[in-house]
Amino acid sequence: MKYYKNFPLRLLSSFRIGGNADILALPETPEEVQDVMEKISRERIPWVVVGRGTNVLFSDEGFRGMVISTIRMRGTRREDGRVKALSGTSLSSLISENLRTGFGGIEELVGIPGTVGGAVWMNAGSFGVETGRFVKRVRGILDGEWREERPEFEYRKALLPSGFLIVEVEFEFHPRERKEMEEVLRECVKRRKRTQPLGEKSAGCVFRNPPGESAGKLIEDVGLKGFCMGDACVSAVHANFIVNRGNARAKDVLELVKLIKERVYEKKGILLEEEIRVIPEKVQA
Ligand SMILES: Cc1cc2nc3c(=O)[nH]c(=O)nc-3n(C[C@H](O)[C@H](O)[C@H](O)COP(=O)(O)OP(=O)(O)OC[C@H]3O[C@@H](n4cnc5c(N)ncnc54)[C@H](O)[C@@H]3O)c2cc1C
Structure with a gap:
């Protein structure tokens, strides 16, 4: 299990902003996440979890305590359209895997640069499709205990208890023609390139769209x-x-x-x- 002291958080943020965290933890397995959470509770360490840091703004003063990032905890298990993905799996690799296996639904999310855990927590969405629609169950740790939840979702938000650390997400995807998926992927990438400052350091949209407004x-x-x-x-x-x-x-x-x-x-x-x-x-x- 890897811990890093005085870690510059800007390296964990697509904004490239942020001071140092006292400690960064990069668990690679669910067991390691459990070890980290036990340490946190034993030593009463303030903590926060992030994925790829593509929707967060860290403080210039950094973070007093432990930042846990899931980016090293990746992998999926598949049974047809039922997919269990560890929370650090990137959304883009999940989309590529879906394309290979002929199961689809989240092609419209192509180009969202985060992890599965971040996409679920934020109910990430684009071009009319939201992550939450495909989530059957999430497994994670709350107050030191393993828990399973079947969350409801709202606009850019999963209704999960605060302090819930998502470790694994079970999705259900449906068979979709490869050609159709490729077409959607191409179109969405094109629209994104046209409408978003992709080469620049940002954290995506800063504000929620008010009802009926942009x-x-x-x-x-x-x-x-x-x-x-x-x-x-x-x-x-x-x-x-x-x-x-x-x-x-x-x-x-x-x-x-x-x-x-x-x-x-x-x-x-x-x-x-x-x-x-x-x-x-x-x-x-
Ligand atoms: C260029 C660009 C384009 C983007 N386009 C879109 C878009 O079209 N649509 C959209 O919705 N978003 C978009 N985003 C924002 C962002 O990519 C998404 O919100 C993404 O899902 C965040 O994932 P992440 O792993 O980076 O999460 P982070 O930014 O690391 O974390 C985001 C939130 O989720 C929580 N979180 C992360 N992982 C876990 C976990 N395992 N357990 C519990 N909580 C967790 C964090 O505490 C934090 O509150 C864009 C960002 C960029 C930079």
Whole structure:
């Protein structure tokens, strides 16, 4: 089991932002996750779990305690369309495996850069398809105990108890023609390339879309497309993305978030809500 001291969290974040974590744990198996959780509970260590860090903003001060990342815990077991995936498996490898085996459903999620655990926790979605629709069961650890849940899902959210660490997800996919899947994959990749700042450092969409509205359109309408605070800029390609143009700090991103919320509220009467997860320096043990 690998622990790293004073680990620079920017290396674990697609924003490339964040100070050092006291400890980073990279479990490779469910048993190792259990060992980590036992250590945490024995030593009363504050903790947080992440996958690939593609939807989080770490603090400039880092994290006092242990950050657990599941990225080394990968693998799937398949029985036709029933797939059990360890939570660190990348969504993209799951999609590729589905294509090979002829079972589909989540092709529209191609290009979402996270893990299975992150996609379930966030109920990641795109082009009208959401992860939660295919989830039958999740297995994980809550308060030191193994638990199985059949969660309900809302827009960008799994209704799982806070503190639940997802270890394995059981999906159910359906047979789909390979040609049809390839066509969907091609089309979605094309649309993503056209509409998102893919080569840049970001954490995807910063705000949830308010009912019936597009957060990106609202931000554009209030004239903030391209606006920067330090190196943190509202993307000129998609205004719901904030991109790190070099050495942006979490502080810059948070100030920009605050300004966007104020401006959209003032001019449109709509209070935007963050979709990205802001991880503070300190949490309760
Ligand atoms: C270029 C780009 C494009 C994107 N496009 C989309 C998109 O189209 N649609 C979309 O929905 N999102 C999109 N995202 C956001 C992000 O990729 C997704 O939310 C993804 O599912 C997050 O996965 P992750 O492994 O990186 O999770 P992280 O960012 O590491 O974590 C996200 C949240 O999930 C929790 N979490 C992660 N793993 C676990 C676990 N094992 N157990 C319990 N909780 C866990 C974390 O605590 C955190 O609260 C995009 C991001 C980028 C950078």
